Amino acid sequence: MQGKESTELIKLKGSDVVLRAADPEDSARTHSVRWSVGWVDAPSRHRVWPEADADWLSRHYYKEIVAEVEGVIAARVGLEAYRQPFAQLIDLSVRPDYRRMGLGEILTKTCQTEAAKRGFTAIFLQTEIDNHASHRLYTSQDFVPAAYSKMLRMVKFLDYPLLEEFKRTHPLCQYSCVQAEGDKNAWNLIWNAYVNSDSLRLQLDGAASQSENNGIGPAISEVEWCIGQGERGLIMYITMEDVHDLQPGHHVSLEISIKNLGRKKEGGVIQMSLPVGARVSSPSMNKLQCFAWELAPGEEITQPVVVQIEPSFDNSVLWYLNHKSLPICADVFWQGSRAQLSASLSMAAPPPA
Numbered sequence: 001m002q003g004k005e006s007t008e009l010i011k012l013k014g015s016d017v018v019l020r021a022a023d024p025e026d027s028a029r030t031h032s033v034r035w036s037v038g039w040v041d042a043p044s045r046h047r048v049w050p051e052a053d054a055d056w057l058s059r060h061y062y063k064e065i066v067a068e069v070e071g072v073i074a075a076r077v078g079l080e081a082y083r084q085p086f087a088q089l090i091d092l093s094v095r096p097d098y099r100r101m102g103l104g105e106i107l108t109k110t111c112q113t114e115a116a117k118r119g120f121t122a123i124f125l126q127t128e129i130d131n132h133a134s135h136r137l138y139t140s141q142d143f144v145p146a147a148y149s150k151m152l153r154m155v156k157f158l159d160y161p162l163l164e165e166f167k168r169t170h171p172l173c174q175y176s177c178v179q180a181e182g183d184k185n186a187w188n189l190i191w192n193a194y195v196n197s198d199s200l201r202l203q204l205d206g207a208a209s210q211s212e213n214n215g216i217g218p219a220i221s222e223v224e225w226c227i228g229q230g231e232r233g234l235i236m237y238i239t240m241e242d243v244h245d246l247q248p249g250h251h252v253s254l255e256i257s258i259k260n261l262g263r264k265k266e267g268g269v270i271q272m273s274l275p276v277g278a279r280v281s282s283p284s285m286n287k288l289q290c291f292a293w294e295l296a297p298g299e300e301i302t303q304p305v306v307v308q309i310e311p312s313f314d315n316s317v318l319w320y321l322n323h324k325s326l327p328i329c330a331d332v333f334w335q336g337s338r339a340q341l342s343a344s345l346s347m348a349a350p351p352p353a
């Protein structure tokens with residue numbers, strides 16, 4: 001196979017599988033595949049997410065996808081996919097006379113595929129708290145409830161290796177979602193093993209609806225991983241200074257902390273995964289190089305990081321988006337495992353000139 005034109009589509013256990021030559025922008029994702037099976041070392045340098053193609057840019061990172069039946073537009077959905085890790089599925093609608101045909105499922109899966117191809121970790125949506133038909137549709141595709149109030153937020157993790165590994169090795173695990181203590185806009189997504197004390201917890205920052213979030217997108221600010229009935233365990237979290245309406249040329253200070261909860265030594269690296277127009281400016285020795293870490297049982301480290309928003313960063317596109325924020329990611333690698341933390345920076349979103 002040579003080039004994008006040389007592709008092959010096959011069906012495998014009900015899923016569409018595309019075989020193609022890897023593109024340059026695939027390198028980070030293909031490295032993660034080899035890392036997961038122990039064939040390569042952890043990455044040594046921070047990375048920048050590849051920019052979207054010209055079609056996405058011309059649409060201000062929003063696509064409306066329709067299902068046409070014999071010339072009639074019978075269903076539609078919106079997909080907002082600005083910067084990784086979260087894409088948003090918006091207002092899935094199916095005409096009443098075209099329901100029960102599977103159009104909602106097709107459109108939802110199309111959005112998931114489109115987001116995954118661009119490297120998004122997860123896709124989320126909001127729906128009515130009493131819309132049981134939509135709940136059935138989304139849960140059938142492995143979306144889980146992630147926050148609720150007047151609305152319900154649901155999320156599906158498209159490529160989160162730590163979660164997939166936990167579910168694979170704990171096939172009876174049970175999911176629950178509870179509000180984080182002391183923070184009405186943070187929710188703990190928890191997978192508990194059924195037959196032992198192993199667990200995985202992701203803290204998702206963000207309320208159930210866009211209006212409650214003040215225009216700030218969701219983020220995974222904390223991960224707690226415990227396996228082997230206490231033999232191995234880590235808790236990691238990202239915090240940032242309280243800043244709002246950041247402009248091009250501004251910077252923001254963050255801290256990434258990791259604590260070893262288990263009974264054996266753990267070590268790895270922290271790789272910053274940044275959007276186009278952002279870079280690590282401090283510490284100076286790690287502007288390009290990943291942060292190495294090693295922890296004995298009970299030890300904890302905190303790594304300060306300063307991220308610079310380049311003066312050339314174009315924030316005018318944010319005016320078109322549901323969420324006026326810029327996500328910053330930190331991928332934590334250790335012994336074949338990888339978790340992703342993220343923070344959403346509140347950005348100024350001036351109207352286009």
